Amino acid sequence: MARRGSLASPANMVTLTLGLLLLTPAAAAEEYDYYSWQSDNFHNGRFYTKQPQCVDIPADLRLCHDVGYKKMRLPNLLDHESMPEVKQQAGSWVPLLAKRCHGDTQVFLCSLFAPVCLDRPIYPCRSLCEAVRDSCAPVMETYGFPWPEMLQCDKFPIDNDLCIPMQFSGNHATQTPASKVCPPCDNELKADTIMEHFCASDFALKMKIKEVKRERGDRKLVAAQKKKKVLKMGVLRKKDLKKLVLYLKNGADCPCAQLDSLGSSFLIMGRKVDQQLLLMSIHKWEKKSKELKFAVKYMKSHQCPTYHSVFQ
Structure with missing residues (x-):
């Protein structure tokens, strides 16, 4: 069953925030300073000397153009500082979406390649990473690719931190079914x-x-x-x-x-x-x-x- 919690729980706060972004005008394209947060369970914090910006997700960023929100932050959470670099790196993941290995594949990848534009970076929860990895790594291995180091799940915050949770947690009926065909x-x-x-x-x-x-x-x-x-x-x-x-x-x-x-x-x-x-x-x-x-x-x-x- 899906995890229950009060509306004020960290996971629900993220979900609520993402929902509000879809109902209200996108954040203005403004620059602001931010210092990446760290917790006892997440030691991959970053400091950017370049001020992050809110920018439109372009139509040719195929991995994330229809992810559900219109604005993303640059630099993103994989240290890509320009849109050409984001497009180049994200493009190699588009074929994985077509394999339907997990219903949250796009949510997970886009939380990193095209993170939602908020006043602080919001990373995917470790459980989200693990769910996508466990379903999609075998598909990647078919093509001779291991699960990459940059997506090792222990880098991401545990679920009681502020992070993006699984959308299909405990509800397999709503997941996009994985194909059994080679x-x-x-x-x-x-x-x-x-x-x-x-x-x-x-x-x-x-x-x-x-x-x-x-x-x-x-x-x-x-x-x-x-x-x-x-x-x-x-x-x-x-x-x-x-x-x-x-x-x-x-x-x-x-x-x-x-x-x-x-x-x-x-x-x-x-x-x-x-x-x-x-x-x-x-x-x-x-x-x-x-x-x-x-x-x-x-x-x-x-x-x-x-x-x-x-x-x-």
Whole structure:
């Protein structure tokens, strides 16, 4: 059950404040001094020499544009001091939202990347971090990414401090359900989705798959020897293309409908991790798909942003 408490409890104070922000005009874009707070359980306080500002959350900050409030503070709580830096670093987390690993993923990430503009910094509660981490870390591991150091949950305040609590605490029925499909197989055939994975991947190919095997909890994809169309060479070498083998990390048993029939060609995107080629995304190559045609054409001229390697 959700935790009960008086309206004046720290968690409810944060929730009430966030609610009021949605009902009243956004805070004026003004500068003010602040000294980051610390408690016995939270020793990650910061001092900024640059005065924080309230700024609009821009439409192209896709991670947080629709988070529920309009203004954010700069510098944010991850020490990003400019909006270009925030966009660059936050962009690598957008694909994680699409995986629906936890209902509070956006709330947690945006509390750090685009913190609500109040007179003091409000961090996510440790329990919120732990809930999102426990649900989303296995998804990230599928792509070869560990849970990053900058999001280690013991850095955040315990729940009896002033912090942002879980929105879905104890009420699993309201959580966005996590998909049981293998994450690289659970992507819409939409141009935006394809391009997100294209930019996040080390390489992209149009190819056929000869066979699929299970190996130590992973699924092993052996490419057919027929000619492959390289859409993004990246880290691949010519010898990699001759005997191309990809791995669906922790994917031995999760469903992947694309691999039920190997007769067609596939759009394959992946990363190289510890000498292994990991599958990031797979789509059947549907010739009549306008979305696929547009994405493939766009790949030729699109300049991908440079992301920080946390969840690309």
